[in-house]
Amino acid sequence: MAKTTYYVCKYTPIELLQAFGGQCENLNTMPEGFELADQISHPNLCGFGKVLLEAVMRGQVKELVLVNCCDTIRSVYDVLKASGKLDFLYMIDMLHCGDACSRERTVVQLKGLARAYGSYKGKAFDEAKFRAAFVPPKQMHEPYLTVLGARMGTELFDMVQKTMPYPVQNNTCVNNRSVGTMQPPEHVDFDTLMEWYAGELLHQLPCMRMMDNTGRKQLYHDPNLEGIIYHTVKFCDFYSFEYAEIKQHASLPLLKIESDYTVQSSGQLLTRLEAFAESIVPAQLEGKGKKMGKGYFAGIDSGSTSTDVVILNKEKEIITGIILPTGAGAAIGAERALEEALKDANLQREDIDALVTTGYGRTAIQDGDKSITEITCHARGAHYLNPEVRTVVDIGGQDSKVIRLDETGAVVNFVMNDKCAAGTGRFLEMMARTMEMSLDKMSVTGLQYDEDITISSMCTVFAESEVVSLIAQNKKTDDIVHGLNKAVAAKTASLVKRVGGEDKYMMTGGVSKNQGLVRTLEEKLGAELVISDKAQLCGALGAALFAADMVTE
Amino acid sequence: MNIVDTFGHYVERYSDIRPERARWLLQKGWEVQKLRQKATTDRRLIPADRYLAALMMNTMIAPLKHPERSAIVSIFTPCEMLQEAGLHPYNVEGFSCYLAASHAERSCIQQAENSGLSETLCSYHKTFLGAAEKGLLPKPQCIVYTNLVCDANLVTFRRLAELFDVPCFAIDVPMQQNEDNVAYVAGQLRKLAEELEQQTGRKINLDSLKQRLARTRQTMRNYEAFQRKRADKYIPTDLVTPLYAGMTGNLLLGTKEEHRYTQMLLHDVEKAPKAKGKRIYWMHTIPYWSEALAKQLRFQEDAQIVGCELAHPYPPELDFDPEQPFEAMAKRMVYHSLNGGIDRRIDAGIRHAKAVRADGVVWFAHWGCKHTLGGAQLAKKRFEEAGLPLLILDGDGCDRSHGGEGQTATRLGAFLEMLGGEEHG
Numbered sequence: 001m002a003k004t005t006y007y008v009c010k011y012t013p014i015e016l017l018q019a020f021g022g023q024c025e026n027l028n029t030m031p032e033g034f035e036l037a038d039q040i041s042h043p044n045l046c047g048f049g050k051v052l053l054e055a056v057m058r059g060q061v062k063e064l065v066l067v068n069c070c071d072t073i074r075s076v077y078d079v080l081k082a083s084g085k086l087d088f089l090y091m092i093d094m095l096h097c098g099d100a101c102s103r104e105r106t107v108v109q110l111k112g113l114a115r116a117y118g119s120y121k122g123k124a125f126d127e128a129k130f131r132a133a134f135v136p137p138k139q140m141h142e143p144y145l146t147v148l149g150a151r152m153g154t155e156l157f158d159m160v161q162k163t164m165p166y167p168v169q170n171n172t173c174v175n176n177r178s179v180g181t182m183q184p185p186e187h188v189d190f191d192t193l194m195e196w197y198a199g200e201l202l203h204q205l206p207c208m209r210m211m212d213n214t215g216r217k218q219l220y221h222d223p224n225l226e227g228i229i230y231h232t233v234k235f236c237d238f239y240s241f242e243y244a245e246i247k248q249h250a251s252l253p254l255l256k257i258e259s260d261y262t263v264q265s266s267g268q269l270l271t272r273l274e275a276f277a278e279s280i281v282p283a284q285l286e287g288k289g290k291k292m293g294k295g296y297f298a299g300i301d302s303g304s305t306s307t308d309v310v311i312l313n314k315e316k317e318i319i320t321g322i323i324l325p326t327g328a329g330a331a332i333g334a335e336r337a338l339e340e341a342l343k344d345a346n347l348q349r350e351d352i353d354a355l356v357t358t359g360y361g362r363t364a365i366q367d368g369d370k371s372i373t374e375i376t377c378h379a380r381g382a383h384y385l386n387p388e389v390r391t392v393v394d395i396g397g398q399d400s401k402v403i404r405l406d407e408t409g410a411v412v413n414f415v416m417n418d419k420c421a422a423g424t425g426r427f428l429e430m431m432a433r434t435m436e437m438s439l440d441k442m443s444v445t446g447l448q449y450d451e452d453i454t455i456s457s458m459c460t461v462f463a464e465s466e467v468v469s470l471i472a473q474n475k476k477t478d479d480i481v482h483g484l485n486k487a488v489a490a491k492t493a494s495l496v497k498r499v500g501g502e503d504k505y506m507m508t509g510g511v512s513k514n515q516g517l518v519r520t521l522e523e524k525l526g527a528e529l530v531i532s533d534k535a536q537l538c539g540a541l542g543a544a545l546f547a548a549d550m551v552t553e
Numbered sequence: 554m555n556i557v558d559t560f561g562h563y564v565e566r567y568s569d570i571r572p573e574r575a576r577w578l579l580q581k582g583w584e585v586q587k588l589r590q591k592a593t594t595d596r597r598l599i600p601a602d603r604y605l606a607a608l609m610m611n612t613m614i615a616p617l618k619h620p621e622r623s624a625i626v627s628i629f630t631p632c633e634m635l636q637e638a639g640l641h642p643y644n645v646e647g648f649s650c651y652l653a654a655s656h657a658e659r660s661c662i663q664q665a666e667n668s669g670l671s672e673t674l675c676s677y678h679k680t681f682l683g684a685a686e687k688g689l690l691p692k693p694q695c696i697v698y699t700n701l702v703c704d705a706n707l708v709t710f711r712r713l714a715e716l717f718d719v720p721c722f723a724i725d726v727p728m729q730q731n732e733d734n735v736a737y738v739a740g741q742l743r744k745l746a747e748e749l750e751q752q753t754g755r756k757i758n759l760d761s762l763k764q765r766l767a768r769t770r771q772t773m774r775n776y777e778a779f780q781r782k783r784a785d786k787y788i789p790t791d792l793v794t795p796l797y798a799g800m801t802g803n804l805l806l807g808t809k810e811e812h813r814y815t816q817m818l819l820h821d822v823e824k825a826p827k828a829k830g831k832r833i834y835w836m837h838t839i840p841y842w843s844e845a846l847a848k849q850l851r852f853q854e855d856a857q858i859v860g861c862e863l864a865h866p867y868p869p870e871l872d873f874d875p876e877q878p879f880e881a882m883a884k885r886m887v888y889h890s891l892n893g894g895i896d897r898r899i900d901a902g903i904r905h906a907k908a909v910r911a912d913g914v915v916w917f918a919h920w921g922c923k924h925t926l927g928g929a930q931l932a933k934k935r936f937e938e939a940g941l942p943l944l945i946l947d948g949d950g951c952d953r954s955h956g957g958e959g960q961t962a963t964r965l966g967a968f969l970e971m972l973g974g975e976e977h978g
Contacts, residue, residue: 038762042918042926044673044947049927068728075927078895082931095726096700096707101737105727153605182951209707211700211723235923236672241708244669456659456953465959490663 003087008052008151009067011094012176013110017065020114020511021132023210025054027064028147030153030263038179040180041079044050046072046235047261048151051393058086063088063111064264069209070238089119096211098202106198109192114194125190143224145280146171148246149239153261154313156231156269163273165227171219173239178204208238220250227253227280229273229539234260235369248302253280271360272416275375276365289370290551297551298341299543300334302326303359303375304398305510308540309341311352316384316548320345323535330361338367346397354547369550375414375540383409383505384541385532392500393492393521394539395511395527397425399510404502413499423491425511431484434467435477443514446481453483463487485520486523493524503527561656564689568660579689580617582655587614599825599854602797608810609797615641615653620691625713626804627698627706629866631882633765634746638750638753640694645709646838646950647800648690649680653842653951661687661806662952675921676840676952685716692717692942695752697745698876699724700720700963702891702924722748726886728893735878738883746879759878762837764947766805766875766882772806775815775975777908778866779822783859786825790858799838799863830855831973834906834941836862836932837925838950841978845962849969856969859909867892868901869908895928899935906941913942913972915965920949944968 006027014024030051034043037053055061064086066077068137077091092109095102115126142217147160150237151173159391161168184193194485206213215262220228228250230243255276257269295314300307307330309322324340334357342349349506356367358377365371382392383405392403400423401416432442453475457463463484470480488511496505508531511517522529534541554746566584567575587610594603614912618622624640626632631643636924655933658676661683666672676751684690696719699711714721724741727734746757776798834849835858840846850856870886873881886892890901904915918925929945936943946964949955 023766040930042929042945044918044920044926045923049923070922072927074728075895075924078928078931081894095727096725101740102725105733105737106859108733206802211707211711212726213711232671235673235921237671237705237921239709240671241712245713247669304737307884358569424789455657457956459955459957462960465957469959498669 002128003062003086003155004279005063005065006061006067008048009069009094010075010173010174010179010204010207011067012065012092012199013113013197014184015130015133015179016110016197018116018133019126020118021126021129022063022117022121025063026442027052028151028154028174028434029055029262030155031055032263034262040083044235045075046070047233047259048075048438049076050075051153051261053079056080056083057132060084060239061334064090065092065117066091068095069094069207070236072236076300083390088117088259088530090116095202095487096209098206098210100213103195103198103202106202107194110198113123124209127193130193131184134183136180136294136357137178140169140224141168142167143226144169144508145227145229146225146466147229148172148234149243150236151175152231153259155263156259157387159270160229160273163270163277165277168229172231173207173285176205176219216300218245220252224500225252227276228255229276230256232258234258258272258309271373271375272414275373275411275414276374276419278373282410291352292551292553293353294520296345296351296353297345297544297547298352299337299377299540299545299547300336300338300355300359300362300365301363301370301377301537301539301543302330302357302398303358303361303539305376305396306536307337307359307361308537309337310537310540310544311341311345312345312544312548316545318534318537321540323536326361330364331366334361334365334367356547356550358543369547372543372546375401376411376537377539377546378417379403379411379542380403380409380510380545381538381540382540384537384545385534386504386506386530387505388504388529389530390503390504391496391499393496393501394506394509394538395425395492395507396509397429398510400424400495401493402492402501408451415495415499417491417495422463423495425509427463427488428511428514428517430460430464431467434464435471435480439478439514442481443516446478446485446516447519449478450476451479453479455483455487465505481516488517489521489524492521501525504530506530506532508532508537509534528536564655564657565803565899568657568684568687575687575689576617579655579657580614583610583614583651586610592657595791595852597916598791598794598822599788599818600788601814602794603820605794605797605801605814606796606807608814609647610643612641612643612804612928613647616643616693621694623691625693625696625710627701627710628703629803629891630697630699631806631885632804633769633878633882634749634757635697635764636753636808637757637762637765638749640749640753642697642804642957644800644804645681647675647804647953649677649683650796650841651934652680652684652689652972655951657758658939658951659954661689661829674922675703675705675919676949677682680713680951682709684939685713693719693790695749696721697717698722699884699886703724703891705921717929720748720752724886730888730893735880735887738886739879741768742879742882742928744963752848755955762878763875764818766873768809768812769807770873770875771882772812772815773865773867775812775819776802777869777953779815780865780905780909782819782822783825786822786829786910787827787829787854788825788859789852792839792843792847792858795835795858795861795864796839796841799861802864804969810823811846824926827853828858828910830914831969832857832910834858834860834902834909834911834914835917836902836914837919837922838863839917840948840950840956840961842953843948843956843958843961844937845958846965848962849965854931855973859911860900860905862890862902862905863892865905866901868897869904891924895924898928899932901908903936903941905941906936907939911941913944913968915968916943916945917950918945920947920952920955942968942972
């Protein structure tokens with residue numbers, strides 16, 4: 001059976017490879033991890049580069065044609081060449097501008113590839129196959145969403161398509177290849193054909209590596225476009241520049257997500273995608289027209305550490321709020337918390353007209369009428385508690401998020417931290433352990449300090465060793481804790497800036513109990529934080545309010 | 554809080570509210586430092602390296618003093634034409650290091666990340682971009698960059714040009730080493746000369762440019778000769794001198810000052826005492842701010858840095874004809890050791906390390922530098938096959954928050970012990 005020739009870049013002369021009988025495929029799957037790749041390279045390489053290394057080292061790829069896209073791909077080529085694991089490996093030196101001179105140099109590259117690939121395949125250039133390979137790309141003529149930025153793995157893109165309320169076009173990196181729009185000229189010799197082909201390749205919609213990439217604006221200036229999901233890959237830096245530009249200028253709904261190209265990383269993005277889908281089509285949140293019974297509505301927030309339940313009455317007043325540890329499973333935890341809440345409110349399960357679930361465990365709970373992300377619910381809950389709030393800062397044990405809302409409580413923008421613990425409750429918890437104090441004690445330490453210490457490492461592991469060394473230097477506990485609070489506050493303030501946060505700010509989540517941190521964050525933001533005694537119930541409260549919306553009189 | 558922290562604190566504070574004031578403060582602070590330099594530069598450095606410290610300081614102050622005559626460049630952009638056009642070139646790496654040395658880098662990095670730039674972007678670039686966004690950098694007359702070596706250049710300089718709204722000239726350098734590619738780059742340099750003339754209103758005199766290239770050639774030869782001679786000598790050094798040599802060796806290449814520096818080196822090396830201690834050749838930049846590194850390599854007789862890749866990034870056999878200045882500069886770029894596959898970079902590193910009789914090599918895996926990170930394992934294998942033990946040291950040349958001082962101390966310490974046996978125990 002003929003082997004597949006894999007490629008990774010839209011500037012790859014796929015049609016030329018097909019003219020020599022090649023079966024070409026874009027290599028784009030997301031592996032479970034990078035065990036083999038990390039052994040032969042470095043962990044801090046872009047995830048997609050590691051996909052290539054991993055696939056070759058596992059023997060899944062035998063023929064690979066690369067383009068000198070970026071420093072990572074150049075490195076991958078070096079490492080793969082030295083590994084000797086491939087039957088055919090080639091890298092095209094694609095220039096960075098599209099003028100006449102570079103077209104000439106590109107022809108040289110095309111002929112070089114034709115010679116090497118033809119000799120490897122033992123075949124001559126077949127003009128008919130070359131012509132047949134030109135297929136016009138599909139255009140969208142209906143409302144759609146686009147994924148832009150760094151290439152997106154197949155598994156993640158599938159997830160995006162399933163989550164979004166509109167068709168989604170993949171316009172990332174390799175996927176917006178436009179060769180095929182024009183057919184090759186007739187009755188010309190090979191040299192002339194290659195000259196034309198070089199022009200077609202170079203004059204595609206430019207990618208970020210090209211020196212003149214002003215043409216990329218058309219990617220987000222389309223009247224049918226309803227929103228942008230901007231994807232970046234960890235350690236791929238090109239596209240964050242375009243994101244910074246779009247963020248400043250585009251008026252469309254915009255979600256930024258980052259993956260490291262593993263399947264695990266995409267799973268963590270589901271909440272963000274769903275929250276984005278909820279924000280672009282708020283109608284999705286509206287009721288299914290359930291009939292009013294006894295007029296009680298419940299919301300369950302199934303978090304990683306606690307499960308919270310709120311029950312509202314017909315007047316949307318809180319009649320009970322329960323907080324229980326989640327325990328072993330989300331479903332059992334939710335059931336238990338709901339039972340407890342019903343008991344507290346002296347109600348039966350059938351008295352509840354509608355039930356909405358939210359939080360990480362929301363989909364595991366079968367009992368609910370609807371499930372909505374904690375981002376949308378948090379915003380709604382915060383708006384209920386204080387209608388003047390425009391920004392919610394939620395720092396929990398596992399993650400931190402900042403949500404910006406409008407005057408109706410709808411989400412305008414949001415951002416979540418990555419899977420890194422820096423800037424979360426877990427960071428403070430680990431530091432408290434290092435300093436041998438309880439979290440309660442830590443929350444009131446550092447309110448008064450003498451020396452303004454800066455903890456420079458944001459990495460939890462490095463920060464821990466910095467703290468150990470400060471302890472060894474006999475620095476005062478208050479000063480060290482103040483330094484730690486400053487580090488978390490700086491990270492949080494940076495998230496606030498990214499979503500364009502504005503007054504009034506509400507802080508929710510377990511960390512809102514930490515007085516030292518609250519004060520440092522207030523200083524950093526230059527504004528007071530609203531902290532409600534019901535802050536921990538915010539998500540469940542929002543869910544219960546959405547449940548109430550589902551019911552008609 | 555020490556004086557540098559206080560200075561950095563004020564620069565950062567003003568950069569948020571009154572950028573022009575912060576810029577003034579930065580300029581004055583560095584000028585004071587320059588005045589103090591004569592007295593404070595460590596007397597243990599050889600006279601040539603003390604002269605180098607002053608050259609570097611001048612290069613960094615010039616754009617703050619005369620922004621209208623300055624040009625931002627990427628690290629390996631040939632600067633002879635810019636000098637000929639009366640421009641002061643300065644680069645991202647040098648300026649970011651200076652900001653970090655003034656303890657003003659943190660808020661710049663934060664600013665860049667707040668704008669949406671990636672956390673994994675090289676911190677030299679991030680510091681510089683953040684400083685530009687904050688208004689801490691003055692508006693240059695133009696920007697000249699190349700894709701050579703670092704692909705972050707492609708996006709950083711374009712963004713800077715938009716921020717400052719100034720003309721931006723790019724030089725596209727192909728990866729492969731051949732005469733056609735030299736001609737392709739030379740063509741772009743000719744065009745650049747015309748554009749610089751138009752931009753500055755100053756004619757680039759061809760004869761004068763040829764003289765400059767002749768001086769460049771002599772300077773490069775002098776430096777090579779110095780490195781060969783230092784093989785048997787002990788030259789006391791700190792952590793910034795090899796970096797300064799890397800910066801001025803590109804920005805000032807072709808100037809009388811840089812030429813004079815290499816002549817001084819040749820003079821000083823004759824007087825230097827016999828080699829002693831373990832000799833480390835350094836690949837990529839040096840995290841000069843690291844105390845852990847300073848303790849083991851700064852003015853230490855039993856271990857010192859004897860060369861840095863950035864200071865002579867050309868294959869030893871590279872030659873060019875100054876009478877053809879555009880081809881000469883193009884050749885320097887196309888045949889640059891860091892252009893093309895990692896093998897070329899490793900080959901050059903091995904030859905340079907052997908020329909200075911290094912005992913070991915540090916491959917500094919600077920956070921965000923994909924080419925250096927990607928090639929780390931290959932480099933380890935190749936250097937060690939060539940008889941040169943190699944330490945892959947992870948870290949960051951500019952951003953302290955990516956440091957792990959404990960790890961650096963242990964890794965480097967163990968490496969030196971490994972090289973030096975009991976004498977380092």
